Amino acid sequence: MKESISLTWRRIPERYRMMGSVCKTCNTHYFPPRSICPECRRKGKIEPFKFSGKGKVYSFTEIHAPPAGFEKQAPYVMAIVELEEGTRCTGQVVDATKDDIRIGDSVEAVFRKLLSDDPEGPIHYGFKFRLIK
Amino acid sequence: MAGIVGYGAYVPKYRIKSETIAQVWGEDPDRIQKGLGIMEKAVPAIDEDSATMAVESARIAMARAGISPNDLGAVYVGSESHPYAVKPTASIVAQAIGATPNLTAADLEFACKAGTAGMQMCMGLVDSKMVKYGLAIGADTAQGRPGDALEYSAAAGSAAYVIGPEDESLAVIEDTFSFTTDTPDFWRRSKADFPSHGGRFTGQPGYFKHVKGAFTGLMEKMGEKIENYDYFVFHQPNAKFPLAVAKQLGVPKEKLKDGLLVPIVGNTYSGASPLGLANVLDVAKEGERIFVTSFGSGAGSDAFSIKVTGKIANREKGTPLSAFIENKQYVPYAIYAKLRGKYKGM
Numbered sequence: 001m002k003e004s005i006s007l008t009w010r011r012i013p014e015r016y017r018m019m020g021s022v023c024k025t026c027n028t029h030y031f032p033p034r035s036i037c038p039e040c041r042r043k044g045k046i047e048p049f050k051f052s053g054k055g056k057v058y059s060f061t062e063i064h065a066p067p068a069g070f071e072k073q074a075p076y077v078m079a080i081v082e083l084e085e086g087t088r089c090t091g092q093v094v095d096a097t098k099d100d101i102r103i104g105d106s107v108e109a110v111f112r113k114l115l116s117d118d119p120e121g122p123i124h125y126g127f128k129f130r131l132i133k
Numbered sequence: 134m135a136g137i138v139g140y141g142a143y144v145p146k147y148r149i150k151s152e153t154i155a156q157v158w159g160e161d162p163d164r165i166q167k168g169l170g171i172m173e174k175a176v177p178a179i180d181e182d183s184a185t186m187a188v189e190s191a192r193i194a195m196a197r198a199g200i201s202p203n204d205l206g207a208v209y210v211g212s213e214s215h216p217y218a219v220k221p222t223a224s225i226v227a228q229a230i231g232a233t234p235n236l237t238a239a240d241l242e243f244a245c246k247a248g249t250a251g252m253q254m255c256m257g258l259v260d261s262k263m264v265k266y267g268l269a270i271g272a273d274t275a276q277g278r279p280g281d282a283l284e285y286s287a288a289a290g291s292a293a294y295v296i297g298p299e300d301e302s303l304a305v306i307e308d309t310f311s312f313t314t315d316t317p318d319f320w321r322r323s324k325a326d327f328p329s330h331g332g333r334f335t336g337q338p339g340y341f342k343h344v345k346g347a348f349t350g351l352m353e354k355m356g357e358k359i360e361n362y363d364y365f366v367f368h369q370p371n372a373k374f375p376l377a378v379a380k381q382l383g384v385p386k387e388k389l390k391d392g393l394l395v396p397i398v399g400n401t402y403s404g405a406s407p408l409g410l411a412n413v414l415d416v417a418k419e420g421e422r423i424f425v426t427s428f429g430s431g432a433g434s435d436a437f438s439i440k441v442t443g444k445i446a447n448r449e450k451g452t453p454l455s456a457f458i459e460n461k462q463y464v465p466y467a468i469y470a471k472l473r474g475k476y477k478g479m
């Protein structure tokens with residue numbers, strides 16, 4: 001998998017610190033960030049919002065046939081996480097196998113390498129999740 | 134003088150036992166464990182490097198400091214395993230903790246003492262009021278050549294220190310002293326995967342001379358003596374060296390215990406003495422004093438005299454290092470080799 005440098009750069013706030021957005025009109029949180037609130041449309045007032053990174057596992061699966069660039073990480077767990085601010089996002093769960101995880105488990109965001117398969121290319125960093133005991 | 138406003142330390146979850154490595158190379162596990170005093174070492178996950186571990190420890194340090202990342206005026210990351218040859222680790226860390234853009238940042242390199250060098254730089258900036266707070270980190274994912282003695286010790290870990298004004302500090306840095314010479318004890322050329330060591334230079338002319346130089350230098354500068362300190366932390370490339378240097382200096386062995394992590398974590402290089410200090414700060418009480426002496430090959434030592442204040446209660450706001458040390462999973466050699474990219478063609 002190759003990702004363009006401009007896309008990587010644009011996603012740094014979202015990937016490094018879980019910067020999303022919030023609509024001040026209806027108090028809906030968005031991650032990844034949205035620039036227009038689909039609920040309020042023109043009445044919406046969107047502002048940047050930093051998510052805490054804490055949440056609960058909503059669902060998960062173990063990946064054995066990964067996309068290109070992730071072969072060395074397989075098998076790994078991908079989860080849909082219900083963030084405490086009330087939206088869901090997808091992320092890898094580190095330092096765990098499917099046997100370690102149950103739906104409803106608490107997780108927190110950690111900072112890891114997402115992709116670094118090209119030895120001469122940039123290293124892509126971003127959030128993943130870790131189980132909180 | 135400036136002090137420690139917040140600190141954080143991290144080691145990855147994976148471990149390999151010295152015994153497991155010894156089996157691969159036909160070495161006697163008992164001889165290795167007794168000789169080096171290392172039972173097991175921390176191994177980074179495949180998606181961890183010095184930058185990610187630096188962020189882990191920095192986030193804990195910032196939680197304990199309870200300051201806005203916008204008030205950080207400097208970020209320095211000391212490592213001998215920066216992920217890029219050219220492109221700073223420090224800017225990645227600064228971005229990840231929300232400290233960008235109004236600050237200075239740089240990577241430091243001085244074998245195993247680049248972390249403590251960063252602490253001294255932050256002290257200077259804080260005391261001269263050039264910055265309000267500075268962040269100094271020592272982080273490494275050290276590599277040893279397969280089969281080399283260093284393979285038993287070269288480990289992974291990170292410790293971060295928010296340095297700030299004395300009156301906000303959970304531990305005040307009373308004074309510091311350094312001792313530096315050009316010594317060919319250990320090196321790695323820029324395109325080499327693994328380091329080389331200069332045999333007999335690693336002991337007496339390297340570690341012992343410099344550690345003693347900085348230690349006695351600071352004791353004399355301050356007019357202090359060993360009895361006035363409750364804890365001692367020495368750089369720990371193995372367990373043998375810090376215990377031997379303590380004995381030569383007359384430091385009681387019991388005072389080393391809390392700051393000696395190498396038997397269960399390995400040598401975390403730039404993270405080593407900063408991790409030892411973090412483990413001491415996790416247990417130390419108000420009024421207690423800590424003497425830290427780092428060492429970096431090439432060669433130099435930084436010594437620090439530290440006194441714990443009442444603000445040490447702030448440590449409750451961060452995860453203690455013991456939580457990461459106890460949360461471990463052993464890996465066999467083949468998985469270790471994969472995690473460390475030791476297979477050709479990876």
Ligand SMILES: [Zn+2]
Pocket residue numbers: 023024025026027028037038039040041044045
């Ligand atoms: Zn809305």
